[in-house]
Amino acid sequence: MTPDTPPVITATGLAERSPSGETKLPFSASDDYGVTHGTARITLDMATVDRRYGLVLEPEPVAPVTLDLPLPYNGSTDTFKETLVEDLSKHPWAGLPVALTLTANDAIDQTGTNTPEIFALPGRRFFDPMAAALVEQRRDLLWNRDNAQRIALVLRALTYLPEDIFDSQKAYLTTRSVIRRLEINAKTPLTDKMRDELAEALWKAALQLEDGDLADAEARLKRAQERLSEAIKNGATEEEIAKLAEDMRRAMRDYMEKLAREAEQNPDQQQSQDGEQQEITQEQLQEMLDRIQDLMREGRTEEAQALLEQLSEMMRNMQMAQRQQGEGQGQGQQAMRDLQETLRQQQGLSDEAFKRLQEQFNSQRQQGQNGQQGQQQPGQQGQQGNQGEQGQPGGEGNQNGNDQPRALSDRELAERQEALRDMLESQRNGLPDAGNPEGRAARDALERAERSMGDAGRSLDKGDISQALNEQSDALDALREGIESLGQEMARNQSDNMGRQGDQAGRPDPNSERDPLGRQAGSVGRLGSDENLLNGKDPYLRSRELLDEIRRRTGEKSRPKIELEYLERLLDRF
Numbered sequence: 001m002t003p004d005t006p007p008v009i010t011a012t013g014l015a016e017r018s019p020s021g022e023t024k025l026p027f028s029a030s031d032d033y034g035v036t037h038g039t040a041r042i043t044l045d046m047a048t049v050d051r052r053y054g055l056v057l058e059p060e061p062v063a064p065v066t067l068d069l070p071l072p073y074n075g076s077t078d079t080f081k082e083t084l085v086e087d088l089s090k091h092p093w094a095g096l097p098v099a100l101t102l103t104a105n106d107a108i109d110q111t112g113t114n115t116p117e118i119f120a121l122p123g124r125r126f127f128d129p130m131a132a133a134l135v136e137q138r139r140d141l142l143w144n145r146d147n148a149q150r151i152a153l154v155l156r157a158l159t160y161l162p163e164d165i166f167d168s169q170k171a172y173l174t175t176r177s178v179i180r181r182l183e184i185n186a187k188t189p190l191t192d193k194m195r196d197e198l199a200e201a202l203w204k205a206a207l208q209l210e211d212g213d214l215a216d217a218e219a220r221l222k223r224a225q226e227r228l229s230e231a232i233k234n235g236a237t238e239e240e241i242a243k244l245a246e247d248m249r250r251a252m253r254d255y256m257e258k259l260a261r262e263a264e265q266n267p268d269q270q271q272s273q274d275g276e277q278q279e280i281t282q283e284q285l286q287e288m289l290d291r292i293q294d295l296m297r298e299g300r301t302e303e304a305q306a307l308l309e310q311l312s313e314m315m316r317n318m319q320m321a322q323r324q325q326g327e328g329q330g331q332g333q334q335a336m337r338d339l340q341e342t343l344r345q346q347q348g349l350s351d352e353a354f355k356r357l358q359e360q361f362n363s364q365r366q367q368g369q370n371g372q373q374g375q376q377q378p379g380q381q382g383q384q385g386n387q388g389e390q391g392q393p394g395g396e397g398n399q400n401g402n403d404q405p406r407a408l409s410d411r412e413l414a415e416r417q418e419a420l421r422d423m424l425e426s427q428r429n430g431l432p433d434a435g436n437p438e439g440r441a442a443r444d445a446l447e448r449a450e451r452s453m454g455d456a457g458r459s460l461d462k463g464d465i466s467q468a469l470n471e472q473s474d475a476l477d478a479l480r481e482g483i484e485s486l487g488q489e490m491a492r493n494q495s496d497n498m499g500r501q502g503d504q505a506g507r508p509d510p511n512s513e514r515d516p517l518g519r520q521a522g523s524v525g526r527l528g529s530d531e532n533l534l535n536g537k538d539p540y541l542r543s544r545e546l547l548d549e550i551r552r553r554t555g556e557k558s559r560p561k562i563e564l565e566y567l568e569r570l571l572d573r574f
Helices: 127-145 147-159 169-184 194-210 216-231 238-265 269-272 282-297 301-322 327-372 380-385 407-428 437-462 466-503 539-554 563-571
Strands: 007-011 020-029 037-044 065-068 079-087 098-103 111-113 117-119
Touching: 007 098, 007 111, 020 098, 020 216, 037 216, 127 147, 127 194, 147 169, 169 194, 169 238, 169 407, 216 238, 216 282, 216 301, 238 282, 282 301, 327 407, 327 539, 407 437, 407 466, 437 466, 466 539
Parallel strands: none
Antiparallel strands: 007 020, 020 079, 037 065, 037 098, 098 111, 098 117
16 A cells, blocks of 8 residues: 655745735645645744834734635646735734744645745835834834833824825824824723724824825825835835836826816916926836836846936926916915815814714703603712713713713814814914915914814813813814915915016006906906905805804803703704
């Protein structure tokens, strides 16, 4: 009889990383009667881990990774070659040295193993420096939750000047929320659920910075250039370079199409630009990008980097020429859009706070009715007594056993309020220096809005929702005032520019052209006006102010009952 020998299995190459972060491991296996099953077991190789920074502490226990090996779908399993593909990019060990052991089984459960392979567990590669920093802090949090306070300090340092490093406001707000939750829970260890939630939030923020959802063609082109440059510097694989180069091709194509559309819409501006820059075609830019890829395949990274810098400089020149007309106006419009978005988010947060106050009021009223009917259960009297009229922490207990504590919800509102305040501060700091009374008034109003937001955040953190609503109302008023003043500043600057252009062209000053009602004529055509027909504030903003005032008064429980009922009816109509 011929004895049945154990299977033989071995890795035929090093573990590789796909551009999306998947791990690819080629292997071969053989058995005289055929392999029936195989596994790959991955464990952390502590002996070779670089124990610095967030890895100084002892790691928390993490179960080894066990994966089933793929077998041929058709044909014999006596001798075969396959590739194990698995996405481990979010695993706590991604990027750290691990030991891989392959095992193959035959029909009588004999096993064969390979010599353990030591390699860095492949994970997704982040070319955006800020995204890479967030992923590193996520790894430290999963390594040991006692790193929480160190991570909070690092993240606070990284977000000190957000306008310089955060391309996404969503990623910035997510990061600020993580900081707040880490600091609030400084005195108690993080639960498994909270640790995993914070790790997931950091991962999403990193993806937002790396991939982004930028709708602007110029912003996408800038991101693609930066990622390709980082990839060349860090020695990325040929496959990764090809993917990033294709992303840049698409971004360049979209940007060139954008320039072509703007040239059709603004022929006068196109004629004023430098003729040499107009001669650069999309085909020439594509050829330069193809040359960069060829140099990378040949291992000439320095030449590839130099050519990419030359390409980036050409694109920057085109962008600068494109924005020579009305650069200040474009910045002002972007600032206006950002502030309007902050206003919308603050209004939404105020709505959430008011709903919370209504829940507390309804709960107190229901308990009062139960007390009058003599149906109050034992233990409710103490609970009712602890609830304050102003939403103090004592009034944040559960209404039933299934609801989450009110205190946690109040803290989440406080975190959102603090993040909005930080965002407004960065927007105000990004405004150009004020050169007229309107500009100074806008900045003063935004500073008042910041202070009111900070006060509202502290009130929410204490559970004093009624006071927070008053402060949020003040913040909304100051925000609207700042936006209105900024709009007046932009209109004045635009009017001054139009006047100068009219004088230079030998045309009369547009400021002198008024309609029969004394209003300035529109900047596009001569029919209509750019000015508001109403004297005073915008009707929508005015209605919003009235709604905020009604809500503020509804939160004052000291008012007469008949007045509170009337205010509630008004809110129902709104």
